[in-house]
Amino acid sequence: MKVLITGGGGFLGSRLAAALLARGTLGARAITRLTLLDGAFGSRPEHPHVSVVEGDITDAGVLEKAVAKDTAAVFHLAAVVSGAAEADFDLGMRVNLDGTRLLLDKLRRCERPARVIFTSSVAAFGGELPEVLDDSTTPRPQTSYGTQKVIGEYLVSDFSRKGFIDGRSLRLPTIVVRAGKPNAAASSFASGIIREPLNGERSECPVAARTGVWLLSPRRAVDAFIHAYELPPQAWGANRVVNLPGLTATVAEMLDALKRVAGAQVAERVLWKPDARIEAIVKTWPARFRTARALQMGFEADADFESVVRDYIADERIRL
Secondary structure, X not given: OEEXXXXXXXXXXXXXXXXXXXXXXXXXXXXOEEXXXXXXXXXXXXXXXXXXXXXXXXXXXXXXXXXXXXXXXXXXXXXXXXXXXXXXXXXXXXXXHHHHHHHHHHHOXXXXXXXXXXXXXXXXXXOOOXXXXXXXXXXXXXXXXXXXXXXXXXXHHHHHHOOOOEEEEEEEOEEOOOOOOOOOOOOHHHHHHHHHHHOXXXXXXXXXXXXXXXXXXXXXXXXXXXXXXXXXXXXXXXXXXXXXXXXXXXXXXHHHHHHHHHOHHHHOOEEEOOOHHHHHHHOOOOOOEOOHHHHHXXXXXXXXXXXXXXXXXXXXXXXX
């Protein structure tokens, strides 16, 4: 089978690609071709089953190269992150909205309906919210990024209703801990206050210690992508969107976990530097969920934040 990952050169995309190559199968089918599409690649994986397409997802020529007539599975991870989409409205609309629509339109012309996993976000929610959200909470995004993601969900659902694709949208919690450099996402601090101190560097936290974040580790996120694909269509029914399970941790609790795992001297490398722009975005995001549907469908959260930190240390081979 042929598989496409958009955003395949990014943090989660590259990890998903590695997981699929290690498995060699998706569902009960062998992966014969894995295509990675991204605007740029830091490194290109060397594997006989991998092809790389570098370019803009809104470019028809790029999509022509990336989407084969017999593409069977698509993981649509490509996006302009939250802070960047808020700062550059036109860029966010072009990549996050137009890119998704153009990809889906290309997929509807495949020989058979491809199964599509769309990565949405808890940024779909905002405004006046209950203390704990559940599967009945109506999305009311308060950022351009969240709005673009909700529109993407509706497009995936409608294309599925029409039989063009078999789509499934996952509302991701904030992914922590992300390896590599800080990015323009408003949530970047949640990884930075763990990653940089473990690397022996200072990290500036732009939000208050009491700020709560709904979290999921990279390991669990990749597991969720694959699980979402492998669920049968009847498990989704007409509702093609699910809030993924996660865990709630305040910044203070995250630093306490870092202290327990790596020591006080590491946790003390975090400096407090309030940023009104970041705080304004983050405070619109919900921090507590009841995700009964996702749990019933077999999705899993991390056990606790301390295990998230330990997994990051193991994955990145950090010596304490």
